[in-house]
Amino acid sequence: LNEGIQLRRKETLASMCDERARMLQDQFNVSMNHVHALAILVSTFYHGKQPPAIDQKTFGEYTERTSFERPLTSGVAYALRVRHFEREKFEKEHGWTIKKMETEDQDQTLAQDCDPENLDPSPVQDEYAPVILSQETVSHIVSIDMMSGKEDRGNILRARASGKGVLTSPFKLLKSNHVGVVLTFAVYNTHLLQDATPEQRIKATVGYLGASYDVPSLVEKLLHQLASKQTIVVNVYDTTNISAAINMYGPDEIDTGLLHINSLDFGDPARKHEMHCRFKQRP
Ligand code: WA2
Incomplete structure (x- = not known):
C-alpha cells in the first residue's frame, strides 16, 4: 500500500476516534454535573426543611422531566443514611423494611424477580443506605440497602470521605x-x-445521591447519531487495572491492523477508561 494512503487512513481513524471519545466524555461530564446539582437539591429540600419539602412524587416528577440533562444515565435515586439504632423508627415511618441487595451469584431461579417485596430484610449492620427517592426508571431499588452491594458500598464509602463524585467499576x-x-x-x-x-x-454525611449508567445501550445510542458504524468498530474499556481491562462497550476486539486509542476522563481520578477504535475492514 502506498505510504501516503496509509498515513491518510491513520489520520482518518484518529480523527473519528477523537471525535467519539470527546462526545462521550462531554456527555458524561454534563450528566455528572447535573447529578451533583441533584445532590444539592436533596440537601436543600429534604434535609434543609423540617418536615422535608420533597417527597417521592415530587422527586419522581422532577427527575423524569429533567432527564434530558443527564445523558447516558438510566436513572437517579437517593439513599438515606440510617444508623442501626434508628432502623426500627425509620422502618415504621416508611411502612417497609430495609432490604438486602440480591447479588448475581444468588439463585435467580427462586423467581424473586427483583421485586423489593420479595427481597430479604437486610441483616443487622452498623448503618444502612436504603433508597427512599427514585426516578421512575429505577423504582425497583427503593427500600434496598445500597451498602449491601459490594460496588455500591465501595462508592458510598469513597464518596462521603472525599466529597467528590465517584464511579464504580x-x-x-x-x-x-x-x-x-x-x-x-x-x-x-x-x-x-x-x-x-x-x-x-x-x-456530616446524611445520604447518597446516585445515578446508574447503562453503558452499552447508552453509548450505542450516542454513536448511532454519527453515521460511521459501517466504517469503524468502537470499544470502551475500564483500564483501572491495566492488566485486566474490562470491556464496557463493543464486541471482542479483532485485529484488523490499525488501532487508535483515546484515554477518556470520566471525572473520577481513581478510575481509568479508554476508547479503542479500528477500521472494520483491512484496506
Ligand atoms: N442504581 C441503579 N441500579 C443499580 C444500582 C444503583 N445504585 N446498583 C445496582 N444496580 C442511590 O450511590 C447511591 C444507585 C446507588 C445510589
Missing part, C-alpha cells in the same frame, strides 16, 4: 442485562469547607 446493574457503572455524590448536613477532613465529611 463496571458491574451488572439490578434488573438490567447490561454492564453499567454507578456515580455517587454524598449529601452532607452542613456546609463543609473545601479542605474538610475525611473524618469531618463522614460525620
Whole structure:
C-alpha cells in the first residue's frame, strides 16, 4: 500500500476516534454535573426543611422531566443514611423494611424477580443506605440497602470521605442485562469547607445521591447519531487495572491492523477508561 494512503487512513481513524471519545466524555461530564446539582437539591429540600419539602412524587416528577440533562444515565435515586439504632423508627415511618441487595451469584431461579417485596430484610449492620427517592426508571431499588452491594458500598464509602463524585467499576446493574457503572455524590448536613477532613465529611454525611449508567445501550445510542458504524468498530474499556481491562462497550476486539486509542476522563481520578477504535475492514 502506498505510504501516503496509509498515513491518510491513520489520520482518518484518529480523527473519528477523537471525535467519539470527546462526545462521550462531554456527555458524561454534563450528566455528572447535573447529578451533583441533584445532590444539592436533596440537601436543600429534604434535609434543609423540617418536615422535608420533597417527597417521592415530587422527586419522581422532577427527575423524569429533567432527564434530558443527564445523558447516558438510566436513572437517579437517593439513599438515606440510617444508623442501626434508628432502623426500627425509620422502618415504621416508611411502612417497609430495609432490604438486602440480591447479588448475581444468588439463585435467580427462586423467581424473586427483583421485586423489593420479595427481597430479604437486610441483616443487622452498623448503618444502612436504603433508597427512599427514585426516578421512575429505577423504582425497583427503593427500600434496598445500597451498602449491601459490594460496588455500591465501595462508592458510598469513597464518596462521603472525599466529597467528590465517584464511579464504580463496571458491574451488572439490578434488573438490567447490561454492564453499567454507578456515580455517587454524598449529601452532607452542613456546609463543609473545601479542605474538610475525611473524618469531618463522614460525620456530616446524611445520604447518597446516585445515578446508574447503562453503558452499552447508552453509548450505542450516542454513536448511532454519527453515521460511521459501517466504517469503524468502537470499544470502551475500564483500564483501572491495566492488566485486566474490562470491556464496557463493543464486541471482542479483532485485529484488523490499525488501532487508535483515546484515554477518556470520566471525572473520577481513581478510575481509568479508554476508547479503542479500528477500521472494520483491512484496506
Ligand atoms: N442504581 C441503579 N441500579 C443499580 C444500582 C444503583 N445504585 N446498583 C445496582 N444496580 C442511590 O450511590 C447511591 C444507585 C446507588 C445510589
